[in-house]
Amino acid sequence: MPKIKYIEHSxxxxxxxxxxxxxxxxxxxxxxxxxxDADCGxxxxxxxxxxxxKEEWFNxxxxxxxxxxxxxxxxxxPKKNSRLSCQIVVSNEIDGLVVDLPEKQA
Amino acid sequence: xxxxxxxxxxxxPTGLFCAHQLGIIGLKCEIIDxxxxxxxxxxxxxxxxxxxxxxxxLECTGEELTNNLIGQIKxxxxxxxxxxxxxxxxxxxxxxxIKTSKGTKFNSPNIVIGGGVGSFEPRKFSVKExxxxxxxxxxxxxxxxxxxxxxxxxxxxxxDSALDWAIELSNNSKIILVHRRDKFRGVQSNVxxxxxxxxxxxxxxxxxxxxxxxxxxxxxxxxxxxxxEGEIKSLKANYxxxxxxxxxxxxxxxxxxxxxxxxxxxxxxENFETNLKGIFAIGDICMYPGKLRLILSGFHEGALAAxxxxxYARPDEKLRFEFTTTSKSIQSRLKIKK
Numbered sequence: 001m002p003k004i005k006y007i008e009h010s011x012x013x014x015x016x017x018x019x020x021x022x023x024x025x026x027x028x029x030x031x032x033x034x035x036x037d038a039d040c041g042x043x044x045x046x047x048x049x050x051x052x053x054k055e056e057w058f059n060x061x062x063x064x065x066x067x068x069x070x071x072x073x074x075x076x077x078p079k080k081n082s083r084l085s086c087q088i089v090v091s092n093e094i095d096g097l098v099v100d101l102p103e104k105q106a
Numbered sequence: 107x108x109x110x111x112x113x114x115x116x117x118x119p120t121g122l123f124c125a126h127q128l129g130i131i132g133l134k135c136e137i138i139d140x141x142x143x144x145x146x147x148x149x150x151x152x153x154x155x156x157x158x159x160x161x162x163x164l165e166c167t168g169e170e171l172t173n174n175l176i177g178q179i180k181x182x183x184x185x186x187x188x189x190x191x192x193x194x195x196x197x198x199x200x201x202x203x204i205k206t207s208k209g210t211k212f213n214s215p216n217i218v219i220g221g222g223v224g225s226f227e228p229r230k231f232s233v234k235e236x237x238x239x240x241x242x243x244x245x246x247x248x249x250x251x252x253x254x255x256x257x258x259x260x261x262x263x264x265x266d267s268a269l270d271w272a273i274e275l276s277n278n279s280k281i282i283l284v285h286r287r288d289k290f291r292g293v294q295s296n297v298x299x300x301x302x303x304x305x306x307x308x309x310x311x312x313x314x315x316x317x318x319x320x321x322x323x324x325x326x327x328x329x330x331x332x333x334x335e336g337e338i339k340s341l342k343a344n345y346x347x348x349x350x351x352x353x354x355x356x357x358x359x360x361x362x363x364x365x366x367x368x369x370x371x372x373x374x375x376e377n378f379e380t381n382l383k384g385i386f387a388i389g390d391i392c393m394y395p396g397k398l399r400l401i402l403s404g405f406h407e408g409a410l411a412a413x414x415x416x417x418y419a420r421p422d423e424k425l426r427f428e429f430t431t432t433s434k435s436i437q438s439r440l441k442i443k444k
Contacts, residue, residue, distance in 0.1 A: 037369075039223040039354050041390075041399045045151040048353070070291040073264045074351040077232045078286055078316075080334060106229055106353040 002095035006033045006051075009103045018090045024099060025049040025085035035101035042086035044068055048106060049085040050075040051099040061088060061097075076102050108185075110136045111419035112216040112412075113204050115192050118146020119401050120389030121220030122175040124408030129182035130436055131412060133419050136212060137184055138204075140191040140225035145172035147222050147390075148401075150352060161402060171401070181441040191225055193358050195385075200418075202384060215418040218411050219380075219387045220404070223369060225357050229350035231262070235320040236346070243326030244346045254279045258342055260329055262317060263349030264289070269296035271347060272309060281309035282341055284331055288313045312339070320346060367393050377414025378407050384418050386411040 001017040004027050008014075018027030028036040028049075040046035044067050053061065058081045064072075068087050072078045085099065112128055114121045117139035128135045143149055148157075148168030156165050166174070190206040195217065197203075204212040228246035230236065236244045254275050261272050264285040269292040272283045283300060290297045303309045312331060318338065319330035329343045356369055365372050365381040370393035373379060378386045388407035390399050397403070416425045430436050437444075 039369075040147070040151065043152070045147070045155075046354070047351075069287070069289075070265075073286060073291060074229055074353075076229075103232075106355075 002090050002092060002097075004090065004094075005096070005098040006035075007098065007100045008033075008035050009101055020091050022090050023086045024051070024088040024090060024097070027090060028085065033101075035105070036085060037105045038086060044071055044084060044087060047071045047075040047084060050078070050102055050105060051083055051085045052079055052081050052102065053083050053088075054098040054100070055081060057094070057097050058083075061094065076104055076106055107211045107213050108136060110134050110212060110214045112136075112218055112415045113138065113192075113202070113212050113214045114218045114220060115139075116146060116220035116222060116389070116391075117141070117144045117186060117188070118220055118222055118389060118404075119148055119171060119175055120404030120408050121146070121218070122172070122179060123405045124218055124220060124388060124412055125182070125184055126175070126179045127409045127412035128415065129179060129184070129439060130430065131416055131425060132435070132439060133412070133415060135184055135218075136187065136214075138187045138190055138192055138206060138210075140189070140207075140227075142189040144176060144186060144188065145169070146220075147354075148172050150226055157401070159400065159402065181439070191357065195362055197382075200384075215384050216415040217385045218408070218415065219359065219371065219385065219391055220389045220408065221356075221359060221387075221391045222354060223356075223390055224354040224359070226352040227355050227357075228348075229353045231317055231320075231346075231348050233317050233320055236317075236348075239320055239322070239326050239346070242324075243322065243344065244320065244348070246348050246350075248347065251275065254345060257344040258282065259345045259347060260284060260317075260341065260343040261347045261349070264291050265349060265351070266292040266296055267349035268292070268347075269300055271349070273299050273303065276303050276308045282312065282343060283309055284312045284315050284317065286314050286316050286334075315339070317346070317348075373407075376410070378411040379414055384415075386414055 004018050006014045014033050016027050016031045025038050037048035039048045068084050072082050111133040112135040114137045117137050149172050153169040190208045194205040255278050258280040260282040261268050262284045272281050304311050314334040315331040318332040321328045330340050332338050371387040373387050373392045375394050378388050380387050388411050389404035
């Protein structure tokens with residue numbers, strides 16, 4: 001099962017086994033990783049599952065849809081490597097993905 | 107003081123359909139929402155996006171669903187109290203006294219919380235100093251545009267709210283429009299207008315920049331914005347407007363003595379009552395084993411919560427189960443003429 005590493009803003013990290021097909025957001029929410037709110041439940045409508053993807057991984061992920069980029073306009077402190085974690089689907093290709101969580105979601 | 111059978115908090119699809127079910131069984135209700143329009147997340151987050159999983163509706167948008175739900179409760183003439191947030195509730199003689207941000211007071215044996223994930227509030231700047239200027243030099247909506255006359259206004263955001271105000275205020279103010287990326291997500295006609303205003307020297311556009319600092323003693327004097335690549339610019343500005351959409355916050359609900367599980371309220375699945383007698387929770391805000399965050403689940407929850415309200419609103423009566431197809435009393439409540 002792919003392992004995803006979530007690093008909280010405080011530096012505390014969690015390595016979670018997330019089944020293929022779930023989103024990186026679901027991997028966090030279902031395993032009590034704090035710092036990802038996902039208020040809208042994963043419909044790309046709230047920007048509260050915002051994460052920063054480690055540089056070496058950013059270009060390996062499938063590209064953002066325009067709707068995701070639009071929502072990132074509303075995220076708390078967006079950066080170049082920002083993504084919405086509900087839009088990153090876990091697969092063997094992203095085994096070992098590392099994401100940093102923002103200080104807060106809003 | 108408004109006396110009623112049920113106060114519904116939240117005018118989203120779940121609250122609206124619960125109102126319908128209350129009307130069907132002959133109860134009155136008053137509906138309160140913090141937004142200035144009816145429809146909740148459907149209208150605020152995805153008015154134009156299609157929904158495909160409403161039973162028997164092949165496809166509809168959030169706005170269409172809302173309009174149909176409003177149409178369905180029209181015969182009951184329930185009152186809406188929009189742009190009002192419930193601030194306080196207290197229990198007096200087996201009834202709930204409910205007070206809103208505008209000072210409206212209700213007296214009701216039942217409260218149904220159909221609050222989604224909380225009430226919508228503007229998203230704010232992450233820059234700490236902005237708090238100091240909020241409501242004086244930093245705003246997240248425009249109440250009185252005359253204060254900007256002949257001043258320098260820095261507008262942040264890439265959607266239509268930001269573009270609309272940039273265009274409107276550029277008539278009488280110096281406008282600085284700042285956005286985190288080069289592309290604006292507003293409608294093309296608005297984007298064309300601001301580009302033309304920039305060309306004509308009526309406004310300045312800075313992309314991809316974000317706010318990093320706001321300076322001034324009592325009122326704002328200047329701001330600093332930072333380019334994606336790190337370069338920092340200092341600009342004079344009297345006012346800052348931020349348009350980053352809305353975020354859902356649980357707000358005062360946290361202080362009402364309800365059991366909470368993260369941002370949700372545990373309920374029983376018989377009538378969706380919470381740990382407090384006469385307070386029910388339905389839709390996204392409620393939690394029980396197997397909970398699905400679907401609109402259709404909210405409809406079911408609202409129908410059962412409405413029956414739960416009946417026993418407190420009409421303690422001496424027994425609710426008889428009836429179908430809308432055959433019940434004369436329901437059809438008369440629906441004002442159906444045959």
